[in-house]
Amino acid sequence: MDKKKVTVPxxxxGHSRPVVDLFYSPITPDGFFLISASKDSSPMLRNGETGDWIGTFEGHKGAVxxxxxxxxxxxAASGSADFTAKIWDALTGDELHSFEHKHIVRACAFSEDTHLLLxxxxxxxxxxxxxNRPDAPPRDVDKSPGSIRTAAWLHSDQTILSSCTDMGGVRLWDVRSGNIIRTLETKSPVTSxxxxxxxxxxxxxxxxxxxxxxxxxFGLVKSYSMPCTVESASLEPMFGNKFxxxxxxxxxxxxxxxxxxxxxxxxGHHGPVHCVRFSPGGESYASGSEDGTIRIWQTSPVDDLEGLPQNGVAAAAAKSKAGVNDLGRKVIGLQITKDRPEEEGDRTGS
Incomplete structure (x- = not known):
């Protein structure tokens, strides 16, 4: 353990109950963003680099x-135990659509072209x-062998990936036919x-x-046994050299x-870690826990970034490293309250 680096996150x-899902946006002209789902029913949007709170999406009546x-x-989109999936305006915080379901919604995903929600x-x-037609009935793909835990798009929205809560394996669906074309076999249920x-x-x-x-x-490339039961995993996006x-x-x-x-x-967490995700530039990663906190960890010290391709995010990470302690104090002292609705969609924080 002596050779392993120690990172201060x-x-x-802000969340009052366990954090159960995290998602980073791609890099946009305004930077990149982190959204979190929690059993407290209120998804939160943050600056992906600093962790600063931007706003809370209010409207669900059950765990998200x-x-x-x-x-x-x-x-933004969210799936909840109140039997709905909601679409939100990430700039204003307004609810745009609420899609009714007949039971708990465990997974949601925007298509790559942003026109569809799974x-x-x-x-x-x-x-x-x-x-584009939110009032139209959805297309149902109803051959899943079990309750769905995760869902994602791949192959430019031509294929759907899903896993089940109560059985192993990842199923790959052809979107056009609605049929399972392949199952990636695992011994235990896939939680991430x-x-x-x-x-x-x-x-x-x-x-x-x-x-x-x-x-x-769809072949198995690598398989590693974990030191404990893990719930989530994420691959470094820029170089693919760590996970x-x-x-x-x-x-x-x-x-x-x-x-x-x-x-x-x-x-650092005081409860099981339910979700981990790398930022889109790979310079940091976030973890969400049963303890209700999100922690953002730097991947490398500034010195380690020297000599690497300096994309905008990596350069920004290096530039801002000197102020990380100030940012940490700012985020730690952040209190999110419902009497601040005017700030909910303000990305500038002004």
Whole structure:
């Protein structure tokens, strides 16, 4: 353990109950953003780099299990135990649409072209809503063998990926036919499934293992046994040289992608880690926990960034490193209250 680096995270308070899902937007002209889902029923939007709170989407009447942003970070979506999936204006915080379901919604995902919303949940039905015609009935794909835990798009919206709460495996669906074309076999239920930013890999966490699959040919690329039961995993998006995993031991583990060797073990959460995600530039990653906090961890010290391709995000990370302690104090002291509605959609914070 002596050789492993110790990282001090930014701690983001605000949720009053466990954080169960995290989603980073792609990099936009305004930066990148982080949305969180919590059992407190109120998804929150943050600056993805600093963790600063931007706004809270208010309207759900049950735990929110899933959240996402479209590729432009202009709209947000959330799936809830109140039997609805909602679309939100990410600039104003206004609710744009509420799609009724017959049971708990556990997963939601915008299509790559941003025109469709995919949902899934306890009903064992994948639904595709046309956001250009929100009042039209959704298209139902109703052959899921179990309650849906995760759902995602791949292959330019031609394929759907889903996993079930009560059985192993990841199912790949042809969107046109609505049929399962392939099942990626796992021993335990898959609690996290992520399509890599470049579309090459599918990263899955199924309790005892983290697996990487070829997203085009569906073969198993790598499989690593975990030091504890993990609930979520994420692959570094820029270089693909490391991945993170979090679970019941309350730690966030960093592993070498090629060897599976653990390189860092981040301690700080006071409850099981339910979700981990890399930022779109790979310079940091976020974890959400049963303790109700989000922690944002820097991937590398500034010195480690020297010599790497300086995309805008990495350069910004290096430039802002000197002020990270000030940012940490700012975020730690942040109190989100419902008597501040005028700030809910203000990205500038002014």
């Amino acid at each position: 930014l701690v983001c308070h 299990w899933s959240c996402c942003l479209d590729r432009n970070a202009l709209r 949902t899934g949940g306890i009903e064992k039905v994948l639904r595709i809503f046309d956001l 499934a992520e399509v890599s930013q470049d579309g090459r890999y599918i990263t899955t966490a199924d309790g005892s293992t983290v697996k990487f699959w070829d997203a085009n040919h 993170i995993a979090g679970g019941e031991d309350m730690w966030v583990h960093v592993f070498d992608f090629q060897t599976g060797e653990e390189t860092t073990c981040n301690k």
